[in-house]
Amino acid sequence: MELKRVVVTGMGALTPVGNTVDEYWNGLINGVSGAVPVTLFDAAKFKTRFACEVKDFDPTRYLDKKDSRKIDRFAQFALVVSDEALADAGLNADNINPDRVGVVWGSGIGGLITFQNEVMEFAKGDGTPRFSPFFIPKMILDIAAGHISMRHNLRGPNFAVVSACASSTNAIIEAANLIKLGKADIIVSGGSEAVISEAGLGGFNAMKAMSERNDDPATASRPYDKDRDGFVMGEAGGALILESLDHALARGARIICEIAGGGATADAHHITAPHPEGLGARNVMLAALEDAGMQPSDIDYINTHGTSTPLGDVAEVKAILDVFGEHAYNLNISATKSMTGHCLGAAGVIEAIAAIKAVVHDMVPPTINHFTDDPELDPRLNFTFNQSQQRTVRAALSNTFGFGGHNACVIVKKFQG
Structure with missing residues (x-):
């Protein structure tokens, strides 16, 4: 069997140094640090009080206000970056076969913020179980892939990959393999994570894995420096449109690069x-x-x-x-x-x-x-x-x-x- 070549025809990004692919790239090449004091909750009592947050993110710019409340932050990120990537690739309901377009998404933890908040609210009560009916659908890892497919009517292979910090790379590899084997023409692939919370920050602090350079967050992430003292927690989403070369050429797509392996x-x-x-x-x-x-x-x-x-x-x-x-x-x-x-x-x-x-x-x-x-x-x-x-x-x-x-x-x- 001759394997199909896989190319990238669209990208989307929502990161601590830029909320689109172009903004992200400009932040990188200009050496911008995304580390800031935590704003998503009160971190005053934590050993680490800073993180690389996504800046100026308002989900209602992209989603209906009512719907946004039913979707965890990590899945909101997934929807935003997949929208950008599909638009970048020039794909829409009029020029795809939905049965041949899939979603393979990665996340290491998923809806931790939802899980934390629901459990904290329960613990404040008298033991009577009062949970949101959206608790489980907001929390589970695969829901981001599900939301992307429902938003764009994509009926091809659809699943989530979890391998901790390797999750979205594994998702890209699995997506590419599906296309190589002819199981789909296009896969929306990537990953999202949003766990800057009391549970997320506290859990990694307890492992002594994170930097505690609270006096200078912008210089806290120091790979390969003698005085590095741990990682800085970040949150982000990113999406790639992977497409078989034959399909991309047939529709006259702009080819950004090739996935070699x-x-x-x-x-x-x-x-x-x-x-x-x-x-x-x-x-x-x-x-x-x-x-x-x-x-x-x-x-x-x-x-x-x-x-x-x-x-x-x-x-x-x-x-x-x-x-x-x-x-x-x-x-x-x-x-x-x-x-x-x-x-x-x-x-x-x-x-x-x-x-x-x-x-x-x-x-x-x-x-x-x-x-x-x-x-x-x-x-x-x-x-x-x-x-x-x-x-x-x-x-x-x-x-x-x-x-x-x-x-x-x-x-x-x-x-x-």
């Missing part, structure tokens, strides 16, 4: 810590290269997982050196989480969008907030510190790793007919 592995090591030698990260990059039929020397840029944690950054760099060898010193490497924070299940798709824009514009976004070199990291590597860099980017690789040892990697490349 993807890989998925497990560390099988620890519930939260990465394999110390980066074994799972090494294997997932090799799997993606094999799937793409590419050599390490074909890659020009890596958007790393790069969360700003002491162990994770070192392990990923070890894996890159193992996979790429001497070519590693020809690569640009950057961690856009230095600007967006760690958007958990949505991290993969917004970082894939950053990689795609790097390929399209031959521009690598920076790793901001670098102040002190880490002696554990090879100084010959180009981490694209503090300023974006212009260079030819033929192909880019994007890494995401999640709690539980889940690893996912996607490779995007310039489209050539």
Whole structure:
């Protein structure tokens, strides 16, 4: 069976540094930090009191006010970015076969805010069960994919993927595979996450996973810096329109780039810590290269997982050196989480969008907030510190790793007919 080629024909983004794809990209290449003191709730008593929030988001700009109350923030994000992506691709009810268009969506946690608020309200009462009839439909992970399909009458494959912080990368890979196999012509894929709440912030604080640099939030996310002290929580949504090349050409679509391949592995090591030698990260990059039929020397840029944690950054760099060898010193490497924070299940798709824009514009976004070199990291590597860099980017690789040892990697490349 001849596998179909998969291309990207539309994108949508809602991030801490921009509420559209163009705004997001401008924020990245200009090194803008999205970290601010928390405004979504009173964080005064928390160890960490800042996060990378989406700014100026009003769901009623995009959704009916009554309907917006029935949809958790993470699913609201999903609807906004899928609308943008479908419009960007020039798709609407008049030019698609709804039975051949699907949705594959990722989220690491889903409707945590809804879950928290419903349980807190119950705990305040006398034990009488009074829950919203929308409690469960707002909370469940798959509801974002369901809402997208209902909003646009998309009747193809429809499901959710959950693999912690690798969720939306896994969703992109699964969507691409469906198209390769001819199971759909178009898939709306990506992910969304919105867990900046008492439960979200408190839970990650209890794990001692997050930065506590409350005096200077904008510089708190410091991937590869000697003084990094943990990740900064973010929230976001991102969507890609994946389409078979044949279908895109037949309708005269603008082709943004090609999905070259993807890989998925497990560390099988620890519930939260990465394999110390980066074994799972090494294997997932090799799997993606094999799937793409590419050599390490074909890659020009890596958007790393790069969360700003002491162990994770070192392990990923070890894996890159193992996979790429001497070519590693020809690569640009950057961690856009230095600007967006760690958007958990949505991290993969917004970082894939950053990689795609790097390929399209031959521009690598920076790793901001670098102040002190880490002696554990090879100084010959180009981490694209503090300023974006212009260079030819033929192909880019994007890494995401999640709690539980889940690893996912996607490779995007310039489209050539």
